[in-house]
Amino acid sequence: MKLTISRNELNDAVQQVSKAVSARTTIPILSGIKIDAHAQGITLTASDTDISIQSFIPLETGDKVVSTIHRPGSVVLPAKFFVEIIRKLPDEEVNIEVGERFQTQIHSGAIDIQLVGMDPEEFPVLPILEEERVFSIPGDILKSMIRQTIFSVTTSESTPILTGVLWSLNEGVLKFVATDRYRLATCKVNTDVDASLHFSNVVIAGKTLNELSKIIPDHNVLVDIVVADSQVLFKVGNVLFFTRMLDGTFPDTSKIIPNQFKTELVLNTKALSEAIDRAYLLSREEKTNIVRLSTTESGAVEISSSSSELGRVQEMVPVQELSGESLRIAFNSKYMLDVLKVVDSENLFIGFNGSMSPIIFKSEHENSLHLILPYRTTN
Numbered sequence: 001m002k003l004t005i006s007r008n009e010l011n012d013a014v015q016q017v018s019k020a021v022s023a024r025t026t027i028p029i030l031s032g033i034k035i036d037a038h039a040q041g042i043t044l045t046a047s048d049t050d051i052s053i054q055s056f057i058p059l060e061t062g063d064k065v066v067s068t069i070h071r072p073g074s075v076v077l078p079a080k081f082f083v084e085i086i087r088k089l090p091d092e093e094v095n096i097e098v099g100e101r102f103q104t105q106i107h108s109g110a111i112d113i114q115l116v117g118m119d120p121e122e123f124p125v126l127p128i129l130e131e132e133r134v135f136s137i138p139g140d141i142l143k144s145m146i147r148q149t150i151f152s153v154t155t156s157e158s159t160p161i162l163t164g165v166l167w168s169l170n171e172g173v174l175k176f177v178a179t180d181r182y183r184l185a186t187c188k189v190n191t192d193v194d195a196s197l198h199f200s201n202v203v204i205a206g207k208t209l210n211e212l213s214k215i216i217p218d219h220n221v222l223v224d225i226v227v228a229d230s231q232v233l234f235k236v237g238n239v240l241f242f243t244r245m246l247d248g249t250f251p252d253t254s255k256i257i258p259n260q261f262k263t264e265l266v267l268n269t270k271a272l273s274e275a276i277d278r279a280y281l282l283s284r285e286e287k288t289n290i291v292r293l294s295t296t297e298s299g300a301v302e303i304s305s306s307s308s309e310l311g312r313v314q315e316m317v318p319v320q321e322l323s324g325e326s327l328r329i330a331f332n333s334k335y336m337l338d339v340l341k342v343v344d345s346e347n348l349f350i351g352f353n354g355s356m357s358p359i360i361f362k363s364e365h366e367n368s369l370h371l372i373l374p375y376r377t378t379n
Helices: 007-022 078-090 139-147 205-213 271-288 333-342
Strands: 002-006 033-038 041-047 051-058 066-072 073-079 093-098 103-108 109-118 134-138 163-168 173-179 183-190 199-205 224-227 229-237 238-245 261-266 290-295 298-305 310-319 321-324 327-331 347-352 360-361 366-370
Touching: 002 007, 007 041, 007 051, 007 078, 007 093, 007 205, 033 066, 033 078, 041 066, 051 205, 073 078, 073 109, 078 109, 093 183, 109 238, 134 139, 139 183, 139 205, 139 224, 163 205, 183 333, 199 205, 205 238, 261 271, 261 310, 271 290, 271 298, 271 310, 271 333, 271 347, 290 333, 327 333, 333 366
Parallel strands: none
Antiparallel strands: 002 066, 002 093, 033 041, 033 073, 041 051, 051 238, 093 103, 103 109, 134 224, 163 173, 163 199, 173 183, 183 366, 224 229, 229 238, 261 321, 261 347, 290 298, 290 327, 298 310, 347 360, 360 366
């Protein structure tokens, strides 16, 4: 294999696929990035068996030549060094040549680097998915849905299915659900997908969705999604992102979300977030994160927390709407701050059914719903 390529194009592709390289793999070939040079261009691939990422670099972009294939071929190069080397090369043009036993020479400007490559025949073959269930969604919407849900997945491997986000598509509505049993996040969006296309119990690991989100550009781009029996493929421009679904059945969370509330509040999201954040400063010193919210006769809510060593903080937050029974409730302020960070509306609805029942948050757009369980305290 022998090729010449733009350093920037190569670096972008390397950075994308390197997200699939496992630092702790016991399979040596998976510690590398596979490079295939062929008549259409250059393909880079990395995999940790759970996720696989492939990036394609064409010969030309517009009227600009970005790569030239002098001799087609393949090699797997150690990602740990290859990623850093490409990022730090001084010249805009990079020449890569593979010799006998996959000895690889990288030349750029005045620099010559020798790397010991690996046999590409040992690299796992990417799955070929039947594209029967395919739909598209704008990248910014997909990133927003991921952001609004993945913080609620569990990090405990004792319940593997809850380390993922549940996807479902029904009558054109795409819905995400995540829970760690102490909190729950849901988000939904209407799509232009044909109503005949539907699926349920597709669970994708939260850490996988986090990596996917990093690959999706901030500017407007459509993401094509292929849902197969045990794999999901995301197509983002010239990047293919494969992931395995998590095994198991996601619990039915619909029954724990109430439709009516004994106490209802509508507050400014920013004002509430800043008040909770200030109360959190003391609550974290107790290592409990407990903050209390109380309604008052004046039509405001009181946010308070205390520390046995530092003291107490109380703050009155004005409300836009308040109805129902008076309330005093304790909760994990860290959990509430996680919700408030992702709310995408100026005002926020909060519903309560007493001090021992779940707290429900809804945005103005009603495209997302979050739930946290309260703390049971003695005072």
